[in-house]
Amino acid sequence: MSDTMTVIKTENVKKIYSDNGLPVKAVNGIDLTINEKEFTAIVGPSGSGKTTFLNVISGLDKATEGKVWLNGKLISEMSGKELSDFRRDNIGFIFQAYNLIPVLTVEENIEYIMLLQNVPKEERHQRVMDILEDVGLKGFEDRKPPRLSGGQQQRVAIARAMVSKPVLILADEPTANLDSETGAELLDMMRELNQKHSMTFLFSTHDQMIMDRATRLVILKDGQVDEDRVKS
Amino acid sequence: MLMFKIAFRNIFRQKRRTIFTALTIFGGFVLAAFSIGWADGSYTFIINMFTRNRLGHIQIHYKDYLNQPSIYKTISNYEEVAEKLDDMDHIESWTPRLFAAGLLSLHDQSTGAQLTGIQPEKENQATRFRQKIIKGELFEKADHKTVLGKGLARVLQANVGDSVVFISQAADGSMANDIYEVCGILESGDSMSDRMAFYLHLQDAQDLMVLYGQIHEIAVIVDELGRVDMMTDRLRDAFTNEDLTVEPWQEFAKSFYHAMKADMEGMWIMLIVIMLIVAVGVLNTVLMSVLERTREYGLLKAMGTKPVQIFKLVLYQVNILTFFSCLLGIALSIILNYWLSKDGITLPNAFTYGGMEFKHMYTTVNLRSILLPLITVFFTAVIVGIFPAIRAAKNDPAQSMRTH
Known part of the structure; x- marks a missing residue:
């Protein structure tokens, strides 16, 4: 483990919401380290704090207490603008509802982040074509999301998340809207890409298929790590 | 993008x-x-x-005439002024006028009238005067003929061919009176002015009022309404040393x-x-x-x-x-x-x-x-x-x- 780079490190992370004046501890002191190339699933029942923890790790939400390092940078103390740039360059998101931009074509959706990063046109196009081949959607680049199936849309979302080569891919219930066959296909594809591109994947889920394929399971309960199990 | x-x-x-x-x-x-x-x-x-119907876009008078009109405040060198106007761009037409007030009579009917002496061709160019004559015709030269406003003709029960008598006081203090034959009746669209309108040839009016070669007003028509202010300034510059005032329509038709x-x-x-x-x-x-x-x-x-x-x-x-x-x-x-x-x-x-x-x-x-x-x-x-x-x-x- 010593030569493996740490991608995420959290130290006593807490997130406390106010619900009608009453404090709700969604995340209650999580210490966690995720290393490069891991295919980790954070699991737990509804309300266990999975999504909140993912939001805090990605900088979409601020921790009430504690520290978060991502790729060696202390993101819990970054300003909004710094976080925005940091997310763009270091994190890829995959969501349950795909969240593609419906007015953009597959190619435009995938190259969106690269446009924000000012990647030259030629390189953008090449990278889009390469990733489309990886996710099995070559030839679909000019289609718009409403003309794709749920599985195809999620493939585009995966391509979009990976194309800018972020250090971490965060996937929040990525299979929840898919039938089990499509979900399994996508998970196998993500596992392949994880190995091929050496990217770190972190899932939030209660889908057994993901748990089966994950190399590490972090089980949350009441906002705390109940069990952290590395599978052989 | x-x-x-x-x-x-x-x-x-x-x-x-x-x-x-x-x-x-x-x-x-x-x-x-x-x-x-x-x-x-x-x-x-x-x-x-x-x-364009009557007043003109710009009017030229002897100084202070507009504020305190008087028969004596005349432009005596109007032909020189006219020459300058003819040489200027954007001036479509101009017309000289002489004004006097008096009493007009026909048979046993008498009423107050506003005498306007005009040059028929000039007035016609500037205000399409001939088009406003609804009965009879416009006089061509100075031969004791008159055009009456429709309202004035109605009050006097005058018709084309009738002879009317105008009485006033001439500029030299003498009694100004003469007989004129009605050759036309005019409807300008301005019923108030038609009620008093008594038009004579400019030369007839000058002879009657003993104002030989003199006028009270030059009405100027500019080719475009939008150029009135610019032309007013140019005319003011041109006539600055001649005891004349140049006013745009916004000044002499203030209430309008x-x-x-x-x-x-x-x-x-x-x-x-x-x-x-x-x-x-x-x-x-x-x-x-x-x-x-x-x-x-x-x-x-x-x-x-x-x-x-x-x-x-x-x-x-x-x-x-x-x-x-x-x-x-x-x-x-x-x-x-x-x-x-x-x-x-x-x-x-x-x-x-x-x-x-x-x-x-x-x-x-x-x-x-x-x-x-x-x-x-x-x-x-x-x-x-x-x-x-x-x-x-x-x-x-x-x-x-x-x-x-």
Whole structure:
């Protein structure tokens, strides 16, 4: 483990919401380290704090207490603008509802982040074509999301998340809207890409298929790590 | 460019709503452009009718004549003035006049009359005098003939061929009186002045009033109403050393000018109403689309899009929609205003303004009728779009992503 780079490190992370004046501890002191190339699933029942923890790790939400390092940078103390740039360059998101931009074509959706990063046109196009081949959607680049199936849309979302080569891919219930066959296909594809591109994947889920394929399971309960199990 | 592309395509996502908003903006634009074109056209028409009918665009008098008219305040060298006027550009025509008040009689009827001495050809060029004669004809030379206003002829029960007697006091203090044959009856459209109008050939009038070679007024017609101020300045410069005053119609027809100005103020109220219509339409649409796309804006932010880029995205949407709506609005407004500037609108009920009767009204196509609505509509749309744009830019991505 010593030569493996740490991608995420959290130290006593807490997130406390106010619900009608009453404090709700969604995340209650999580210490966690995720290393490069891991295919980790954070699991737990509804309300266990999975999504909140993912939001805090990605900088979409601020921790009430504690520290978060991502790729060696202390993101819990970054300003909004710094976080925005940091997310763009270091994190890829995959969501349950795909969240593609419906007015953009597959190619435009995938190259969106690269446009924000000012990647030259030629390189953008090449990278889009390469990733489309990886996710099995070559030839679909000019289609718009409403003309794709749920599985195809999620493939585009995966391509979009990976194309800018972020250090971490965060996937929040990525299979929840898919039938089990499509979900399994996508998970196998993500596992392949994880190995091929050496990217770190972190899932939030209660889908057994993901748990089966994950190399590490972090089980949350009441906002705390109940069990952290590395599978052989 | 990316935000512009998304904004452009977003416009077509909710076609019905886009059409409704575009129609609101388009309708507001056309309404404003038409109203301004109509107002400007009508006012130009009324002013032209008013000034070209009798008064002229610019008047030249002996100094202080306008404030305190007197038979003795005459322009004695008017032929020299006339020569200078003939040499100037943008002067369509000019006409000399001599004025005096007196008593006009026919048989046992007598009434007060306003004598105006005119040069028939000059007066005809300047005020289309001949066209206003409804009975008989205009005198050609000085041979003791007169044209009476319709109202004056009615009071005296005079007709063409009758002889009338005019009595007044001449400039040398003597009794001025003579007999003139009525050769024509005139209806100028200004019933008040027609009630007193007694026209003689300028030379007859000068002989009667013992004002040989002298006049009281030169009425000048400029080729375009918009050049009146510029020409007034040029004439003032030209006659600065000649004890003459040069006044534009706004000065010698002050009450008419102020009434017109007050009328034109109403246009601003109309523009405010249009701003409100556009504001409500745009605000409703943009706010709806921002609320509907909360999740999408959250996603864009999550991926690293800056708030200012999302702010621009929303405003681009507003601007693109406004731009195309205005483009259509400009096209229709120009066609509509051009058509009505040629054919005019026949009013169901004629109205009088400044003593003149108006039966038709015309619009005009001018830069103002396009620019003012353009500025008003764009300004309103952008201002109204700012609030939803800020709302979209400020959205919290974590919370937005939970929105369904």
